[in-house]
Structure formats: C-alpha cells, structure tokens
Amino acid sequence: MMRVPKLNHDFLYFYVCTHLLPSHTRKVLMKQKIRDFIFDELIFVAEPEKFSDDDDLLEAGLDSMGIMRLIMFIEEQFAVTLPDSEIDPDNVNSFNALEAWVIQHKS
Amino acid sequence: MKKLDSTILQALNPSDYFTLAMDDEIRRENMPGSLCGFALNLDKEPDIETLQARIIEFGERFPVAYASLQQQGKRFFWCQREQNIPLFSQHKEGATQSADFHKETVLDLINQKQAREDISPISFHLISSANKHTFLLRWVHPFCDARGVDLIFKFLCTNDADQRLKFNLPELGSLVNLHLEKYKWWQKIALFFQAKRYITKLDQLPSIIHADTTQTPKQLNFTNFTLTDEQTTRINTNVRKHVGMTGTSLYYIGCFMRALHRMDPTQKGEAYCAPYAFSLRKNKSLSPVLANHVGALFAQVPKALLNDRSALFQHLKNENMQVIRKKLDYAFLPVMWAASWLSLEKHGKELRKSYASGTERSSFWFSDIGKTDVSEMVFFDSKINSIFHLCQITSPPALAFLSCQFNKRLTFSYNFIEPLFHAQWIDQLHDLMLEELLME
Numbered sequence: 001m002m003r004v005p006k007l008n009h010d011f012l013y014f015y016v017c018t019h020l021l022p023s024h025t026r027k028v029l030m031k032q033k034i035r036d037f038i039f040d041e042l043i044f045v046a047e048p049e050k051f052s053d054d055d056d057l058l059e060a061g062l063d064s065m066g067i068m069r070l071i072m073f074i075e076e077q078f079a080v081t082l083p084d085s086e087i088d089p090d091n092v093n094s095f096n097a098l099e100a101w102v103i104q105h106k107s
Numbered sequence: 108m109k110k111l112d113s114t115i116l117q118a119l120n121p122s123d124y125f126t127l128a129m130d131d132e133i134r135r136e137n138m139p140g141s142l143c144g145f146a147l148n149l150d151k152e153p154d155i156e157t158l159q160a161r162i163i164e165f166g167e168r169f170p171v172a173y174a175s176l177q178q179q180g181k182r183f184f185w186c187q188r189e190q191n192i193p194l195f196s197q198h199k200e201g202a203t204q205s206a207d208f209h210k211e212t213v214l215d216l217i218n219q220k221q222a223r224e225d226i227s228p229i230s231f232h233l234i235s236s237a238n239k240h241t242f243l244l245r246w247v248h249p250f251c252d253a254r255g256v257d258l259i260f261k262f263l264c265t266n267d268a269d270q271r272l273k274f275n276l277p278e279l280g281s282l283v284n285l286h287l288e289k290y291k292w293w294q295k296i297a298l299f300f301q302a303k304r305y306i307t308k309l310d311q312l313p314s315i316i317h318a319d320t321t322q323t324p325k326q327l328n329f330t331n332f333t334l335t336d337e338q339t340t341r342i343n344t345n346v347r348k349h350v351g352m353t354g355t356s357l358y359y360i361g362c363f364m365r366a367l368h369r370m371d372p373t374q375k376g377e378a379y380c381a382p383y384a385f386s387l388r389k390n391k392s393l394s395p396v397l398a399n400h401v402g403a404l405f406a407q408v409p410k411a412l413l414n415d416r417s418a419l420f421q422h423l424k425n426e427n428m429q430v431i432r433k434k435l436d437y438a439f440l441p442v443m444w445a446a447s448w449l450s451l452e453k454h455g456k457e458l459r460k461s462y463a464s465g466t467e468r469s470s471f472w473f474s475d476i477g478k479t480d481v482s483e484m485v486f487f488d489s490k491i492n493s494i495f496h497l498c499q500i501t502s503p504p505a506l507a508f509l510s511c512q513f514n515k516r517l518t519f520s521y522n523f524i525e526p527l528f529h530a531q532w533i534d535q536l537h538d539l540m541l542e543e544l545l546m547e
Contacts, residue, residue, distance in 0.1 A: 044392035061390030063477065064353045071353075072431050084424075087351050 030078060031099050037073050042066040053095040067092055074098075080105045113186040116174050119249055120281030121440075122387075122399035124447035124454060126248035127183060130223070131451035132459075132501045136324050138524075139220045141248035144497035145256050146213060149240040153487035155197075155233065161263050161487075162195045162231050164271070171250070171397055175224050181450060185228070192227045200236035209234050209241045216245055217497050218326045229259075242486065252399040253476055253496075254386045259396060264484045275396045282387035282400040283440050295441045302438035309407055310461040314470050315376030317367060318505035318527040325525045330533050331495040334517045334541075342517060342544045349420045356383060356475040357423040360406050361416075362543035363508050367470065368413045369539050370532070379470045380407045382459070385436060402439050403458070404430055405468070416546070472500055472507035472522075479511050495520045502527055 031053070039048045043061040051060070062070070070092070071082050080102055091101040119127065130141035166172045172194060174185035200208045212234045228250035234241040244256060251259070258274065265271050279285065287295060334342070346358045364379040384401040388394075406426060412419050430436055446454045461468045476496065484491065495518060496509040505524035510517060519540070521533045 042389060044389040063390055064355050065385055066390060068353045068428065068431050072428075084351060087353055089352065092352075 027099060027103070030102065031095055033077060034070075034074065034098060035095060038062070038066075038070065042069065053099075055095075056093055057095070057098075058089060058093050062092070070098075074102055078102060078106065113175070113177070113188070115184045115186055117171050117185040117398075119183045119185075119447075120398050120400075121283040121444040121447040122252075122281070122401050123249035124183075124451070125401075125403065125443055125458065126252070126399050128446075128451045128454040128459065129501060130248055132455050133499050134223070135452075136502055138324055138326075138502075139218055139499060140223065140226070142217050142219070142226075142245060142497075142499045143248060143253075143256075144213065144217050144243055144245045145253075145260070146241055146243045146495050146497070147486055148492045148494070149242060149486060149489040150492055151489050152235060152240050153233070153242065153489040155487075158233075158263070158487045159195050165259065165262060166191070166194050168271075169275070169397060172229050174228055176226075176228070176247075176249075177224055181448060192230075194227070194229065195231045195233075198232060198234045208236050209239055213241065213243055213497070214326070214328065216243060217499065240489065249399050251397050252384070252386070252401050253474060254388055254400070255396050255398070257476075257479060258393060260484075261393075262396070264486065274393045276394055279395050281398070282395065283402075283443055286387060286437060287440055287444060290441075298434075298438040299441040299445065301433070301435065302442045305435050305438065306442075306458075309380065309405055309468065312378035312380075312407065312409060313376050313466070314378060314380040314461070314468055315367075315374050315410065316467055316470060316503045317371065317374055318503040318524070320503050320505075320527065322526050324502040324505065324527060327497070327499055327522060328525050328530065329495070329497055329520055329522045330530060330537070331493075331521075332519045332537055333493050333513075334519075336516060338541070338545065339512070339515060339517045345544065345547070349417070350424055354420070354424050354427065355477070356473075357406065357427055358420065359475055359508070359510055359544075360473055361408070361419050361423050362540060363471065363473070364408055365413055365416070365419065365543050366536055366539035368410070370536055376410070376470075378407050378409045379413070380405055380468050381471055381473045382469050383473050383475070402436050402443070404436055404439070467501070467503045469504050471504045472498070474498070474507070474509045476509065476511035479513050494518060498522055500524060 035048070038057065039045060043057070043066065045051050045060060067087065071087065075081060082101065082105060086101065091097055126141055134140045170187075171185045173188060173191040175188050177184055177186045198212050205211060212232075216232060226247055229244070229246040232243040232245065234243065244259065246256060262271055262274050290298065346355050350358045350361075360381050360383070364381070367379065368374075382403055382405050384403055387400045387402060406423055408419060408422060412422050442458065446457050449457060456465055459468065460466060474496070479494065491513075494511065494513045496511065497520065498507050498509065500507045500522060502524050505527040507522040509520040509522065512518070519537070521537065523533055
C-alpha cells in the first residue's frame, strides 16, 4: 500500500523548497529558515536584520548546545545528514558557511 | 492555609520550584539551604563608592533583591520586607591575622544558617586584608540561576547608564511557560509522559555515590584549581578530539566520572549519573535577569563503560544527541510545571531523586559555566586575578564539580560537604581528574 505523507506545514515547506522552486530561491528560503531558528531560539542579537551572512555566529554566542540543536533542526527540516566529523568552526561560524555545508550534503 | 502578611512582589516560576526543592532538601539536613556564590579575587581594593552606588541602583531596579521568600499554601512568593536589608557589606581583617581570613570568611558566608523568610536573596561582600581583596556575590536559589548572576555582574560592570537600562528588556517572564505555550495541550501531555519514561529508564540503574553517608553533614568546604595556559590549551584540544566542538561539558563529565571511579572502583552502584542544567535563555540575551530559566537533564554512564575512554565519550555524545533529537530537554518542562504544584518534598522525590527507591540519583552535581562574561573586565578599577564558584549541595551526593574558563584558563571549583568528604580526598580526586583531562 502506498504511504501517503502527512501533510503539515513542514512537509509543504520541504516539498516546495525541494521540488517547485528554482535553486537560488530554495537557497534563500533555506538560509532564511536557519536565520529565523537561530535568532528565535538560540542567540540574542539586538538587530538581526543587520547581522550579515558572513558575520561570526560563534562570536555572537552560538555555543556547543546551540550547535547541536541547530544541526538537529537542519537535519529535520532539510532532510540532510551532517556528519559528526565535520562539525567544525569553519562549517558553522556564519550563515554562508552553514549554507555551503548543508548544500554539500544535499543530493 | 497560611496567609501572607506582606505585599507580593513576584511569584516563583516552575524552574524556581526545582531549585527551591533543592533548598528544602539541604535545609532538612540542618544545612543552610541552597546558597551559591561567585567570587572574584582582585589585585587591589575596587572603587568602593562607585561599586556601592551601582549595587544600590541594582536594588532599585530589581526590588526582589530585598524581598523575603514566603509561602502561601503550596505556592511561594517574593514579598516586600518592612525594612530592607543592606545589599553590600565589607569584611576587613582585624589585628589578629588568621591563616586564611579570606577563605574562612567566604565559608562563614556560604554556611550561614538563616530561616528561609529571613535570608537575603542576594548580597554582595567585599573581603579585604592588607594584600588581598575578594568580592563575593552570594545568592540563594531560587532568586536567580548562574546565567542570571553573570548578567548581574555584567550589569554592575556596565559603566554606561543607558546600556544598563537594557538589562531585563524585553520583560520575558517565565521561559518555561513561554516554551510550553508553543505546544498544544495534547503535545504537553505527550511530552510529560516522554519525560517520565526518560526518568524511569535512568532509574533502572542505581547510581554510584561516593559520600560516606553514615556521617552527619557538617558544612560546605571548597577547593579551587586554576590550570595553566598550557594545560587549558591541551584540554581544549582533547575536547575537540574526543567529543568534538559540541561536547565540552560532556568531556568534563566523562573525565570526572572516570576520576571518581579510579578513587574507588569497588563503590556500590551500577552507573554514574550527573545532572546538568541547560539555560532556556538565548545566548547573549540580557533578559531575564532574575529567577531560574533552566531545564534539567542527566548524563548516565554504566560502570562497564568506564574503563574504555573512547566508548565512554561516544556513549555520552550519543546519549546527548538522542536527548536533543527526541526533544527530551523540552519534555522536562511540563514535568517541571506540574511538579511545581507539589509539596517541595514530593517535588524533589519526583524529579531529582530516583523515583522508585527515593534514593539519590546524582553521583555528583555538575555545572559548566563556560567562558564567563567577566573575563575581559576590570572590576571597578581593580584587575580580576581569578574567579571561583560555590554551591551548597544535598548529602548525598555531597560533591559538586563546577568549571569555568576565565582569562583563557580553566578553573575548577570542587565543593564538598565535610566530613562526608575531606580536602585530601579532593586533592587526590583532582590529580586523577587532571590526568584524565590531559590524557591523549
């Protein structure tokens, strides 16, 4: 019997992001979702809109527990597996670095 | 039902009941309750006038600092006192010099027994002798948690009055409640049972406790060790090698468990278990300053894994990852909320102790404060040489390991209850801990 995926917001978001939108738009949406998660849940930045994609997230307060949560969030949201061995400051210290790391592991 | 005889300033939130239950347990052992301390060793006397003015400003800004903790029915409230207790006091060494006036004064303050209603929620102490100056911030759980104390220090050290106004803004209230609001009622129930299953699983293995509980608790003592730059660098490298950049605290926990095991491998019990609190605040947030905003989790390692370092760290890492993946950290929140309606004794039994047997679940208490925000700061014109932390503990486990990184150096504070543990035993334990931390 064919399994029908549960239709919820995450599924729709994932489907739209992975199938319907052009690649550039998909990247922008992905980055935005990661931004929202980090600023809503993990670190406090007085003016998030002024925080650039190259600014240092570790300097801004992203700590080990936060990185762990962030990785779980990315894996869940974007159906990607990020290897433990690659959890490195170079891969998590900015939004651009995160994006490059995630894309590298997306088929 | 007992009626409050003064004005309520603030009610406790669910996380506060968690620490208040600890306070209650400690008091039932005829100890002073859940008093904690954060101390700075300074190179000269700070600018007392400015310091005192800043402390007064802190009290005006956060009036709960002067409050009295009172009970009405099963609930507790911070209530206004008829007369404020001064927040700042100075302790000067007299003509007869004692061997260690500073440590003795710190111990007197942290072991001071006072009724819960009478004790000052927070107090600031400057301990001065001819060549030494110690500034101690003493607070009582549940007034605030360790991150809150960091914010209080930051507040005191912020010279710009406009910047000081930013503390506690926005006013967030209880972060446990804020997080719980994100879930529907049936999700909360599911989380509740998920957490209960987690606790039940932990309680299948009786914890190894080293304290000699046949002796009566006397008082808290502490020993501090500041590591060298070279040791700290080596340990930081080992952390990356063994647990990666997401597991610093787990490395300390694993090493401490192995060091304890080496002190006495025959100790009764089947697993080491260490509680660790995680902050619900966003990092770098200046709010909330007061009250506790933490969730509780446990790291548990069966005895069989202790002889294999890599298996031990892998286990701790996997366990932690599972906790976050299954959202067990947040699962604890509805349990904390529900338990806040229980009596303090029942609260401790439900959340902190092994549920089935009522025995202690924690082999030791643990807190990794991490890099402290005071690191780069000069404290009212005085250079900070070193820092240390203190906390009262229930007996058992009668032992707490508190770590932090200050000025690029790791500082470990071993807090222990005498005579259940003694200073020589702690020194031996530290030697083994250091070996474990530095082991390639």
